[in-house]
Amino acid sequence: MRDQPKVIIIGTGFGGLEVARGLAGAHVRVLLLDRNNYQTFWPLMYQVATAALEPQAIAFPVRGVIRRMRNLLFRVVTVQQIDLARQLVVTDRGTLTYDELVVSAGSTNNFFGLQGIEQQGFGFKDLPEALVLRNHVIQCFERAATEMDAHERERLRTFIVVGGGPTGVELAGALAELVRHVIRRDFPRLDISAAKVLLVEMADRLLLAFPEELSRKAAQDLRELGVDVRLRTSVTGYQEGELRIKDGDVIPTRTVVWAAGVQASPLAKALGVPLQRGGRVPVTRSLHLEGYPNVWVIGDMAYLEDPDGQPYPQLATVAMQQGKLVSRNILRKQQGRALDPFQYIDKGSMATIGRRRAVAHIWGRNFSGPIAWLLWLAVHLLYLIGIRNRIMVLINWAYNYLTHDRGARATIAARPRDATQV
């Protein structure tokens, strides 16, 4: 076994885990690395941020996935450097050598230099951030209940989501429903019209990747839920509880959630090659680094253009299909066969807006309303890993749907010490 090629996979997101699955049982030794011991099912993260789900329901322990994969080891480490020349990965727990390297460390928030939002707003790229946001939103209402100053009360009750892509749309809709169904009953003396949810988008429509009809439908649904949808609106700064808009307008708020852009993981820089827009790493059609046939980059980190010259979107489906291809290409190379090129099969896109409201573009057709919503529920349950997580999510959904309640609104947080503790 010692002479089998050693594959290191960095990152256990949708892409990395797919590579691991494809290499399970093959004649390679695989070492899977991640900062966390779990995979996050981030399409449902907005439900954690709005108290509809507990974080464990959408976090799956990596060791649970790989238990049956005998040729695979998993290590919780932070990757610090990559040395392509000497084929080394430097981590906080030692240096590792590889024969094949798969880099799939995903993406992180891109604040485009808006420091005020980076420091005082809320990112929304991982579960800890979703938890911080959940606790903050609920604490804003608790604070408002004891706040004497009317201006501060208004700031506490105004929630702004920046970015009208699927993440922003889903989060804004869920926040509006949280206010409408849960906060209204939790704070019977609160004038519910005093609580505002705004969705701010630079372009002239939401969901740019969807057909225009669905963009219109989504905006209409959100407005019916009470969301103030502002199109053609750029954010220029955020400070001291005031969000500044390009036209000079100022919105008082204590909550600005950033869903307006991502950039590749900073690990991309460690590869030492020229990067593309958003810090993404250009790869060949076979998904390896130009000049390095044993270094593969996939998912949100990879930059590859489709036949129309557009980069493939930073989506879970792209990452998973790329992961599958890389595992196949690694094995093909071993067998002396030619590498396969990446061919993306677009499975469509969907976004949920609220109870019985969603939009979906699948099989070239547009869906909205309850049908799209049921499709959305089914697809997300299907893609969740593990029977336990599926049961937990299903029961939470049933409970939330039937009671209009959100059970996970206790603002539990591990103490700061947690971050530094062994």
Next chain:
Amino acid sequence: MRDQPKVIIIGTGFGGLEVARGLAGAHVRVLLLDRNNYQTFWPLMYQVATAALEPQAIAFPVRGVIRRMRNLLFRVVTVQQIDLARQLVVTDRGTLTYDELVVSAGSTNNFFGLQGIEQQGFGFKDLPEALVLRNHVIQCFERAATEMDAHERERLRTFIVVGGGPTGVELAGALAELVRHVIRRDFPRLDISAAKVLLVEMADRLLLAFPEELSRKAAQDLRELGVDVRLRTSVTGYQEGELRIKDGDVIPTRTVVWAAGVQASPLAKALGVPLQRGGRVPVTRSLHLEGYPNVWVIGDMAYLEDPDGQPYPQLATVAMQQGKLVSRNILRKQQGRALDPFQYIDKGSMATIGRRRAVAHIWGRNFSGPIAWLLWLAVHLLYLIGIRNRIMVLINWAYNYLTHDRGARATIAARPRDATQV
């Protein structure tokens, strides 16, 4: 309504919430105060610490309980001072006046001056502490997997629980099962006998409040699960990964959990009366402060001796019965009737040790094994608040029982910022 007496209840634990329930609908205005927006069902906290349950399953949002109580308001505040003479409660969000005051702020860790344990060990008195412990235990195994130093590996895999009461017994048993069933499968290359769980108790038997027969049974059960039970063993210090024992023995470990003592909430000192052992506040048989017929103290904070001259134990059942009595006494006083004295109805005690293993002393009889375990399951499900929490716990238990797995082992933690954020 303005001329109705105003009752302030500090603390939404088992005692405080029971007072609130008893006053719901009565001719009083009630203001309920707590630092958190949730009640913790702490009898199941050890299951959160050992990845068997997610924290939200045993946290119930206070506003969910009080929704139907029209004469009740709830505020998330930290109480800083109490002025008995002027009938004021000073909080971080303003000063409040009261006609009747119920102090039920519970208890906190008592490290008896062992600073090493306080600073480097783990308390186990609230959900954030349970989460920190869970993440730490799992990270210890992850660390051990990449640790080159054999001594450090041993420290990382040695888990010590100090205190052989129900909390310590349940935690040690659950840790042993976590190692035995989950860690063994998660780390197939780990020699499982290298992982140690120790339970250290000063007295000559575990579960001092139980009949001796059950103490012996509990120790035997724990030993069968692989726990190293050390009786007549005092801890004298903890530093740099070494726990010191009175006889001079030293045990290398990175995990010392303190379950060996509690003291009344520091708020007891704010009352300005002489305190009893453990910082508890002496109260009359009617449960008010001597000389202050409108200041009631209940639960872990209160000191009252039973007819045999022993203080009532710091248990949920005592707090709940005291809470019920105080709400009744407040209403009796309003009606000009004499106050009732506290009469404790001992409903028995139980502790679970592991799968199909528990001990219970109920109706004057001793139970152990599967019967005690089923009794324990039923009682704890019954006392949990809310249908959602019951379903979540039941499903988790069924899953854990059938699969020998623990689903909640993703080491998710909100970032430090969370602690200071609005």
